Amino acid sequence: xxxxxxxxxxxxxxxxxxGITSAVSIDAPSTIPNNVSWxxxxxxxxxxxxxxEIDGSKVAEVFSSxxxxxxxxxxxxxxxxxxxxxxxxxxxxxxxxTHTITVNxxxxxxxxxxxxxxxxxxASVDTKVESKLGEYDxxxxxxxxxxxxxxxxxxxxxxxxxxxxxxxxxxxxxxxxVSSKVDSTSSSLSSTTSSFEQRIASLEGVEQQRIAxxxxxxxxxxxxxxxSPITGFFNLTKDLALPIAFIVIVVxxxxxxxxxxxxxxxxxxIYSPEKKDEHGLPLSKEDNEVAEEILSGGNKWAFKEEEEEEE
Numbered sequence: 001x002x003x004x005x006x007x008x009x010x011x012x013x014x015x016x017x018x019g020i021t022s023a024v025s026i027d028a029p030s031t032i033p034n035n036v037s038w039x040x041x042x043x044x045x046x047x048x049x050x051x052x053e054i055d056g057s058k059v060a061e062v063f064s065s066x067x068x069x070x071x072x073x074x075x076x077x078x079x080x081x082x083x084x085x086x087x088x089x090x091x092x093x094x095x096x097x098t099h100t101i102t103v104n105x106x107x108x109x110x111x112x113x114x115x116x117x118x119x120x121x122x123a124s125v126d127t128k129v130e131s132k133l134g135e136y137d138x139x140x141x142x143x144x145x146x147x148x149x150x151x152x153x154x155x156x157x158x159x160x161x162x163x164x165x166x167x168x169x170x171x172x173x174x175x176x177x178v179s180s181k182v183d184s185t186s187s188s189l190s191s192t193t194s195s196f197e198q199r200i201a202s203l204e205g206v207e208q209q210r211i212a213x214x215x216x217x218x219x220x221x222x223x224x225x226x227x228s229p230i231t232g233f234f235n236l237t238k239d240l241a242l243p244i245a246f247i248v249i250v251v252x253x254x255x256x257x258x259x260x261x262x263x264x265x266x267x268x269x270i271y272s273p274e275k276k277d278e279h280g281l282p283l284s285k286e287d288n289e290v291a292e293e294i295l296s297g298g299n300k301w302a303f304k305e306e307e308e309e310e311e
Contacts, residue, residue, distance in 0.1 A: 024050065024104050025042065026042045026103055026107070028101055031112075032112050033112065035094070038094075039088065043085055044087050044103065044104070048062070050087060050103055052087070052089060052101075054074075054099055058074070059091075060074075060089055062087055068080045068081055068082060078090045094112040098111045099112065
């Protein structure tokens with residue numbers, strides 16, 4: 001009976017230690033420089049045992065008492081100890097490549113990379129620094145030129161602003177002067193407008209009075225003409241003016257016709273219808289007598305011809 005209980009207790013302790021041992025967490029960098037001292041830790045729990053291996057080779061062992069043995073396994077481990085629940089291990093350096101750290105059943109890969117030597121690093125840094133300095137010099141030169149242009153523009157803008165301020169001040173003075181003139185003109189215009197309105201009102205009153213007087217005079221004159229006998233006779237004569245003028249014209253035409261009738265025989269006696277000239281026109285009696293006298297050789301015309309010959 002006692003043996004059964006003892007075996008059961010041992011079995012439970014074994015299971016418990018196995019559970020504790022399996023609960024391991026390794027904290028190590030994924031990348032390190034090659035051949036450079038580095039370290040890692042593993043949470044194995046207090047009172048636990050653990051075996052630490054790198055690339056399958058044991059480098060340390062932890063006992064439940066907290067003791068850690070590492071020098072007997074690897075000269076590359078410089079130190080190993082328990083700190084609370086954590087196992088801390090320091091290694092002198094790994095060669096270039098990927099290495100596997102194993103603590104009990106937990107593992108993690110660490111890659112060691114080759115770093116350039118100091119001279120190469122400094123040369124590379126110097127080259128990069130010189131390149132960057134050259135770029136910065138160019139940028140600074142450009143910035144200096146930009147700043148110079150900026151300050152030139154700023155000075156020009158300031159000068160323009162000062163000129164604009166003076167122009168605005170002058171314009172403000174002119175506006176004030178114009179405003180005062182406008183106010184004065186407005187007052188004068190208001191006074192003149194008021195005077196004109198008064199005059200217009202007075203003229204309108206006079207015009208209305210004149211129209212009323214003319215209308216009254218016209219009505220009085222019409223009334224007087226209606227009541228005057230002379231005016232009535234004048235109006236009657238004015239109405240009969242056209243018929244009287246027609247009668248007068250007819251009488252005058254009759255008198256002219258009568259006088260013309262008495263004078264027509266005398267005209268007939270002047271022109272003889274019996275004789276005509278070479279153009280077929282009638283000759284008067286005097287023309288006939290002169291022609292007959294010339295043809296008969298009368299003394300009157302002969303005397304004139306002799307005188308002309310003597311001359």
